[in-house]
Amino acid sequence: MACGICVLTGANAAVAQAPEEIWEEVEIAQGVLAFVTTEAVAPSSYANTIVFYGSEASVVVDTQDRPAAAERISHSLRDRGLPPVRWIVNTHWHADHTLGNSTLLQRWPSATLLAHPATRDSIRVGGDRHVAEQRERLLGRATRIEEAVAAGQVAEEAVPRWESVAAESRVAAEELVALRIPVPSGVVADTLRIDLGGRELLILHPGVAHTEGDLVVWDAGSGVLAAGDLLEEAPLWIEGADVRGWAQALERLAELRPREVLPSHGRVRGDARLLDAHLALLRRAAEVADGFASSAATRGAPGSEELNVESAFGELLDRLETYGVGREAVGIYAAQLVERLRGG
Ligand SMILES: [Zn+2]
Known part of the structure; x- marks a missing residue:
């Protein structure tokens, strides 16, 4: 879950809202493209997306927190001429990982939206509430900035920048009006192997940890592990989590011996030290x-x-x-x- 409300605190708190300013495209390895938060924003505020592709198909892991962000991913895949998206994976139900689902499914209607059964049920029962809460977070952020500016609590030279964050937060909130999160049609209760054409991936539920239904995606060929929110470049988000289960889940992931681990919240690092820590x-x-x-x-x-x-x-x-x-x-x-x- 993101700390989307911690704007105005910390040196690198969120200072940008447009998708291109929040996430940069990074080619982690051949066939592995990630949309990773830039240094300009706090990684805990936004979740990364990772795309794996082979000769026949692509899979998108997590869909970010707004349709415009998913739209940007969709355009990028098209511009790069990547194979069609056949699977979309929600690593868990939190809104910063799922609100682009409908945008990507509109672009690739035959794609299968995959999640753990617990995630599917969370979206089925609480999807509308997740959207409403995300919208409230964005509007709350805008209001707090506007009030701080009006009260003279923001340095004069920083006012235009913060005003633009507030305005863009309102635009992002507007995008969520009437948005529905599609319910995943495919489930992964334990493991699923998918073949992208010359690249086989393992989608794995390593146990109850950050949520009841976490999934990770493991590409043994490149040694890249998309860890979802099981890892963050921050203290882990333990609200609603199973701490003991989380340790066991990370032990299971460590056994994979990943060469590179991409947390949902954080930057691309060429090692697995974050997991070890x-x-x-x-x-x-x-x-x-x-x-x-x-x-x-x-x-x-x-x-x-x-x-x-x-x-x-x-x-x-x-x-x-x-x-x-x-x-x-x-x-x-x-x-x-x-x-x-x-x-x-
Ligand atoms: Zn989360």
Whole structure:
């Protein structure tokens, strides 16, 4: 899930709204094209899209948060002369991954929209609400900017830029009026192999983690793993998540030995260190929570011990520094993980 409301905070908060300014096209490997957030925006605000293609077909993984963004992807695939899209994958139900579904299906009506059954059911039951909430987020952002400008809280030289963000947020919100998210017609409960022509991909549900129905897409040929929101260049979004399941899911992904991992929120990096860093943090959080549980059992009293994050996590607190997440922020995140695991 995105932090779409954190505009006006942080040095690299969202400063642009047009799809071309938010996502840049990056050829990760032969047959692997990604639309990845630029350095100008906070990666947690927008989700990436990745396209794999072979000689016969293409698959689009996630469809971003508005029709205009999906339109841009559609134009790019056409301009590049890529094979037709035969599959569209929703890695999970969150709105920043699904609101371009209808645009892409209009362009490729015979494509199969794939998701985990839990994601399909979330969209079927809550799709309209997901759209409405995304629209409210965009309108709220515009209102907050406009109020901040009116109250003189924005530096004079920055006013035009923020006003354009507010205006574009309203345009994006307008796009969502009457938008319906198509319900996925194909499901992947565990694994599915798809053949793009000279390129076989594995679509995999690694277990309950970020949501009940996460999917990832693995291209063994190129060694590229599209990880969805199982990875972020930020503290993981654990609201509604299964923290212990998440550690197990990342263990399963680590076994694939990916050469390159693309998180839904973050940049393209030529290694799998982000996966290793998050896995180490999740594992440690589970160990710490287990330690509390066993000492509470020994004492025969419910656990009330205080967590000392520094001594519990030590050097692991520096593991996300490469991605711009400092020790203090990781400490807060680590404490939240343990709290969740202790039933908080
Ligand atoms: Zn998400």
